[in-house]
Amino acid sequence: MSEAEDLVKVAQAAREAAAELAPLPRAPKDAALRRIADALVAATDEIIEANAEDVARAEESGTSAAMIDRLRLDAGRIEAIAAAVRQIADLPDPVGEVVRGTTLPNGLELRQVRVPLGVIGIIYEGRPNVTVDAAALCLKSGNAVLLRGSSSAYASNTALVRIMQRALAGSEVPERAVQLVPGQTRESARWLMRAREYVDVLIPRGGASLINSVVEESTVPVIETGVGNxxxxxxxxxxxxxxxxxxxxxxxxxxxxxxxxxxxxxxxxxxxxxxxxxxxxxxxxxxxxxxxxxxxxxxxxxxxxxxxxxxxxxxxxxxxxxxxxxxxxxxxxxxxxxxxxxxxxxxxxxxxxxxxxxxxxxxxxxxxxxxxxTDGGEFGFGAEIGISTQKLHARGPMGLPELTSTKWIYTGEGQVRG
Incomplete structure (x- = not known):
């Protein structure tokens, strides 16, 4: 199967998973997140072995010590990642929240409620912890996620996604709700930027060059995050x-x-x-x-x-x-x-x-x-997917509510419009 066919297969599976995930209440999502946290700790040796491949490759290529430190995982960092997942599980579920509501003069009961965005694509640089943070935030808010990390962390990200999918396989959350975008080439990232048929929104996390590239090339709606002068x-x-x-x-x-x-x-x-x-x-x-x-x-x-x-x-x-x-x-x-x-x-x-x-x-x-x-945790929102510097959809620290959209539901007793 070609890389293009692999990409379509993964994206279609994410779309199907999003439809299954969206109506789930809080309890099964929280239970799934706690299963992920436990699975990550239990698989510490597996994660460290995969991460060692990435670190060795980075050292051979002359990557700076600071960047290698951001890439490196050890038992303490894996435990911290798992703890962050448990914290996300403890946060309120935004899905189904009534943003506003009223009874119209004609008797219709009108409500605006929060709903998942659907399929979220995340393009990010070489920090493996983002793989788990982003997946957990998307699942909690009822979204499927397609993860496209940098090639420098490919082995680590592959292991982390594999472990999360194993944990989801025993839960009510479809394991296809968390997937790694196949391939390590620029073409796989470019495909994700243009997959409007499958992806509802794209969030780049990284430096200015990455964010600018995604904004300029993507046909999928983009939420800009991160650049801070x-x-x-x-x-x-x-x-x-x-x-x-x-x-x-x-x-x-x-x-x-x-x-x-x-x-x-x-x-x-x-x-x-x-x-x-x-x-x-x-x-x-x-x-x-x-x-x-x-x-x-x-x-x-x-x-x-x-x-x-x-x-x-x-x-x-x-x-x-x-x-x-x-x-x-x-x-x-x-x-x-x-x-x-x-x-x-x-x-x-x-x-x-x-x-x-x-x-x-x-x-x-x-x-x-x-x-x-300026931080989701400091503002009392809990974890964040990033800090949006644009104006449409979300602005500032993006917590769970910012990973939702809304829909209008109106209920009547046979009213028709004259």
């Missing part, structure tokens, strides 16, 4: 001690994630007092500052910033920095260079905070708080 703006009326705490946390607490700060903007009125302290603290934390000419005046350690630096999502201990003359200049800078993920203002002025929140067009606005809080 997040800003911290220190206003003229900021508490500078607070601003310093927020900046250091936003940049250094975990620099490799999408809600880490990538750009610092400082109002000219407080720059002489704030920047010497901020630059020293960033240096002590190992951060390289890429600054404009006005920032460089405060330290010889600042690297000259290019235009590209202000667009950059570094995901490292680097940050761009600029001095601005007004709140409106800060807003204009963010609107030009930002990625509409998360942007923060530090200020004691209610008026400035309100104007910033109203005019900065991002999925999340932080007022006197770190950008690092």
């Amino acid at each position: 997040c800003h911290v703006y220190v206003d003229a009326d900021a508490d500078l001690d607070m601003a310093l705490r927020i900046l250091i946390n936003a940049k250094t607490q975990r620099p490799s994630v999408c809600n880490a700060a990538e750009t610092l903007l400082v109002h000219a009125a407080v720059a002489p007092e704030f920047l010497p302290r901020a630059l020293a603290a960033l240096k002590d934390a190992g951060v390289t500052v890429h600054g404009d000419e006005r920032v460089r005046a405060y330290s010889a350690d600042v690297v000259p910033a290019t235009e590209d630096d202000f667009y950059a999502e570094y995901l490292s201990l680097d940050i761009a920095a600029a001095v601005v003359d007004s709140l409106d200049d800060a807003i204009a800078h963010i609107r030009k260079y930002g990625s509409r993920h998360t942007d923060a203002i530090v200020t004691r002025s209610l008026e400035a905070a309100r104007r910033f929140a109203a005019l900065v067009d991002s999925a999340a606005i932080a007022v006197n708080a770190s950008t690092r809080f």
Whole structure:
């Protein structure tokens, strides 16, 4: 059988599984997820053996230590993945929730209820934990999932999907509801992007190049997630001690994630007092500052910033920095260079905070708080599939409700329209 035939077979099976999964109540879905969690722990040796193939191949190809660390699985990480699945099982089921309802003047009872999206395709880079996280979130929300991870984690992903399917085989959830897209070539990913007959929505998880590629090439509806050029703006009326705490946390607490700060903007009125302290603290934390000419005046350690630096999502201990003359200049800078993920203002002025929140067009606005809080868990949603930076369907952290659509149900007693 050719790769194209394999792809169609898998997609058709996912479509059939989605129809079987959609009407299931919460209990069988939760039971299936707990079976998956137990199966993953029981198969720890099998997973580690498969993962070792991927790690060895990555080491031979000269992959960076940081990327290999993201790829690597051990007993502790497998237990953490299983624990995350159990946590998803404990979350409320969004399917069937009544979003709104009313009785119309003609007596019809009208309800808008949450329903699964159907078949969700996930295209993602080399983190095997995403394979399980995405599958668990999709199953809990009543969706079948087609997983297309990177070739660098193919052996790991194959083992993880095989183990999840074994666990589902003894449950009420069809094992075909979780499937790995066949093939490791670019063509299999491109096929998934164009499989409108089978796939209801596509979610890319990874860096800017992956997301842009999927958005530009896909004919399947796409929810963009992840790219985060997040800003911290220190206003003229900021508490500078607070601003310093927020900046250091936003940049250094975990620099490799999408809600880490990538750009610092400082109002000219407080720059002489704030920047010497901020630059020293960033240096002590190992951060390289890429600054404009006005920032460089405060330290010889600042690297000259290019235009590209202000667009950059570094995901490292680097940050761009600029001095601005007004709140409106800060807003204009963010609107030009930002990625509409998360942007923060530090200020004691209610008026400035309100104007910033109203005019900065991002999925999340932080007022006197770190950008690092834009996260499903931190918001109290539980697990998330990603953080959407677009406006249609979902925006911000995407938890279980965001993996559903809605349908309208109206019930009458023989009403006809005149």
